[in-house]
Amino acid sequence: xxxxxxxxxxxxxxxxEEIKAMIAEGxxxxxxxxxxxxxxxxxxxxSRSSMREAIRAxxxxxxxxxxxxxxxxxxxxxxxxxxxTFGVVADLSRGPRLVELLEVRRxxxxxxxxxxxxxxxxxxxxxxxxxxxxxxxxxxPEEILAHDLAFHREIAAAAGNETMAAMLEGLSSRTFRARxxxxxxxxxxxxxxxxxxxxxxRALAARxxxxxxxxxxxxxGEVEEWLRAQLRA
Amino acid sequence: xxxxxxxxxxxxxxxxEEIKAMIAEGxxxxxxxxxxxxxxxxxxxxSRSSMREAIRAxxxxxxxxxxxxxxxxxxxxxxxxxxxTFGVVADLSRGPRLVELLEVRRxxxxxxxxxxxxxxxxxxxxxxxxxxxxxxxxxxPEEILAHDLAFHREIAAAAGNETMAAMLEGLSSRTFRARxxxxxxxxxxxxxxxxxxxxxxRALAARxxxxxxxxxxxxxGEVEEWLRAQLRA
DNA sequence: CCACCGGAGTGGTCCGACCACTATGGGTCG
DNA sequence: CGACCCATAGTGGTCGGACCACTCCGGTGG
Numbered sequence: 001x002x003x004x005x006x007x008x009x010x011x012x013x014x015x016x017e018e019i020k021a022m023i024a025e026g027x028x029x030x031x032x033x034x035x036x037x038x039x040x041x042x043x044x045x046x047s048r049s050s051m052r053e054a055i056r057a058x059x060x061x062x063x064x065x066x067x068x069x070x071x072x073x074x075x076x077x078x079x080x081x082x083x084x085t086f087g088v089v090a091d092l093s094r095g096p097r098l099v100e101l102l103e104v105r106r107x108x109x110x111x112x113x114x115x116x117x118x119x120x121x122x123x124x125x126x127x128x129x130x131x132x133x134x135x136x137x138x139x140x141p142e143e144i145l146a147h148d149l150a151f152h153r154e155i156a157a158a159a160g161n162e163t164m165a166a167m168l169e170g171l172s173s174r175t176f177r178a179r180x181x182x183x184x185x186x187x188x189x190x191x192x193x194x195x196x197x198x199x200x201x202r203a204l205a206a207r208x209x210x211x212x213x214x215x216x217x218x219x220x221g222e223v224e225e226w227l228r229a230q231l232r233a
Numbered sequence: 234x235x236x237x238x239x240x241x242x243x244x245x246x247x248x249x250e251e252i253k254a255m256i257a258e259g260x261x262x263x264x265x266x267x268x269x270x271x272x273x274x275x276x277x278x279x280s281r282s283s284m285r286e287a288i289r290a291x292x293x294x295x296x297x298x299x300x301x302x303x304x305x306x307x308x309x310x311x312x313x314x315x316x317x318t319f320g321v322v323a324d325l326s327r328g329p330r331l332v333e334l335l336e337v338r339r340x341x342x343x344x345x346x347x348x349x350x351x352x353x354x355x356x357x358x359x360x361x362x363x364x365x366x367x368x369x370x371x372x373x374p375e376e377i378l379a380h381d382l383a384f385h386r387e388i389a390a391a392a393g394n395e396t397m398a399a400m401l402e403g404l405s406s407r408t409f410r411a412r413x414x415x416x417x418x419x420x421x422x423x424x425x426x427x428x429x430x431x432x433x434x435r436a437l438a439a440r441x442x443x444x445x446x447x448x449x450x451x452x453x454g455e456v457e458e459w460l461r462a463q464l465r466a
Numbered sequence: 467c468c469a470c471c472g473g474a475g476t477g478g479t480c481c482g483a484c485c486a487c488t489a490t491g492g493g494t495c496g
Numbered sequence: 497c498g499a500c501c502c503a504t505a506g507t508g509g510t511c512g513g514a515c516c517a518c519t520c521c522g523g524t525g526g
Contacts, residue, residue, distance in 0.1 A: 010477095010478065010479090011478080011479070012289065012478085012479090016293070020321070020324070020325070023325060024324060024325060036506085036507065036508080037507080037508065038507090046479080046480085047479060047480040047481070048480085048481085048482095049282055049285075049478095049479070049480065049481085050478085050479060050480080052282075052286060052508090052509085053285060053286050053289040054289075055508095056245065056286040056287075056289060056290050057289050057290055057292075057293040059290075060249070060290040060293065060294060061293060061294075061318060061321060061322075063321075063325060066507095066508065066509090067487095067488080067507090067508080068486070068487050068488075068507080068508050068509070069486070069487035069488035069489075069506080069507055069508065069509095070487085070488055070489075070506095070507065070508080071488095071506095071507065071508080072507090072508080077325055077326070077327075077330070078330070079326075079330060079333065082321075082322040082325065082326070083322060085294060085318055086319075088253070088294060088296075088315075089294075089315040089316060091253070091257060092253070092256060092257060092296060092310055092315065093310070093312075093315070093396075094310075097310070097311070097312060097395070097396060100312065100394045100395060100396035100397065101396055103394055103396075103397070104341070104394070104396055104397050104400065107340060107341065107344050108337070108340065108341075111340050161333045161336055161337070162330075162333060163326075163330060163333035163334055163336075163337055164333065164336070164337050167337065243508095243509065243510090244509080244510070245509085245510090269475080269476060269477080270476080270477065271476090279510080279511090280510060280511045280512065281511085281512080281513095282509095282510070282511065282512085283509080283510060283511080285477090285478085288477095299476095299477065299478090300476090300477080300518095300519080301476080301477050301478070301517070301518050301519075302475080302476055302477065302478095302517070302518035302519035302520075303475095303476065303477080303518085303519055303520075304475095304476065304477080304519095305476090305477080
């Protein structure tokens with residue numbers, strides 16, 4: 001009864017599944033510290049090298065966190081931890097795939113903005129306004145970009161769904177870099193963006209979900225259309 | 234001009250960024266074969282062990298694919314490749330996070346179903362009907378589950394957005410397992426699911442996007458509500 | 467011409483050593 | 497007595513080399 005020889009795939013893959021299972025079954029709680037690499041390797045009967053590969057894999061997935069000199073820990077398993085990789089996906093997508101990604105973003109962003117309009121608090125609204133004002137007060141592209149991102153991040157947070165907010169975060173980084181490049185080519189893009197942001201803010205302040213949904217959809221759709229046109233060229 | 238000492242983070246992390254950059258900048262095309270592990274390690278001045286960790290990390294992200302005895306290749310970078318990890322996220326999410334995930338699925342699934350209603354071809358509709366019929370013809374939970382998944386997969390595919398379809402695929406595996414468990418407890422769940430599926434199919438056949446959106450939202454919302462109730466208990 | 471087979475090359479695994487960092491506890495100084 | 501400092505044990509990080517398992521291709525013999 002020695003439970004040998006499952007032997008499916010690589011030993012590293014097996015180790016990954018093993019640790020995932022430990023977490024899924026609750027044998028490992030969020031924040032908890034794991035045994036040492038050497039222990040884990042011995043326990044599964046594999047070498048430390050292979051175990052390290054497994055740990056590294058789960059680290060990039062945002063499931064584990066290795067602290068040099070201290071130990072390996074399970075992350076909080078919050079949406080932000082796990083969906084960080086989502087940004088990588090967005091960064092590596094190109095062509096038609098990028099348009100699809102933007103379409104997804106349009107759907108989620110418009111819904112999130114609509115939810116935010118219904119739920120946003122005064123404090124959160126003030127934060128949104130702060131970034132809106134800062135965005136309009138400068139013409140340094142880098143700074144505008146930062147406040148633009150923060151603007152949408154605040155709104156997503158106000159929607160009350162952390163998972164959705166984390167996904168939107170990932171869907172934005174690449175998108176926004178593209179928009180900067182866009183500003184280079186198309187004059188008037190900044191002014192249009194400013195109007196769109198103002199419309200979104202108006203809808204939020206008025207607590208009007210439908211107007212917020214429409215404004216957000218138009219905002220993202222604008223970029224989407226431009227990207228579609230670029231691909232045809 | 235020897236370009237030394239960036240030295241940020243671990244060498245493995247640097248290697249990961251390096252390869253990601255190669256792909257992002259187009260120096261590596263989808264499907265292309267990479268240099269050998271030994272070459273890559275030498276090129277970046279790191280050990281093979283560290284390079285292997287980097288490769289393993291990008292492998293689990295669906296960016297690279299290692300073929301034993303042959304070489305390392307860049308994947309097609311299709312939505313399905315990159316979003317496979319999305320399922321892991323869903324599997325490891327629990328409690329409130331799971332409800333949020335389901336909320337995201339409701340939004341995407343309803344939109345996808347609406348899009349499908351407008352675009353679905355006769356062939357695709359036939360495939361949907363096939364799974365609907367098969368689902369109703371058996372009472373083996375496993376088989377029902379399989380056809381249920383396929384039912385929604387066909388619809389997502391008909392929506393014409395591969396990225397969205399891949400995300401929904403990841404959002405389903407965990408969800409559906411939960412529903413099976415649900416069937417154990419709540420009588421009538423199967424019958425209700427059957428009605429909901431029929432409503433979705435009706436909307437698709439009628440090419441009625443709004444009806445499709447509503448039916449799909451209700452379908453997912455049903456599970457969502459049940460899960461919310463479970464969490465309160 | 468084809469089937470077979472061998473070797474070269476590749477990823478997969480393992481080992482053992484050492485480095486870099488952290489945390490802990492005991493000793494020291496104020 | 498208390499706060500500080502530092503030696504040290506333990507942990508993850510890196511390295512190099514050895515060997516195994518598999519794939520692929522070209523030569524060889526039928």
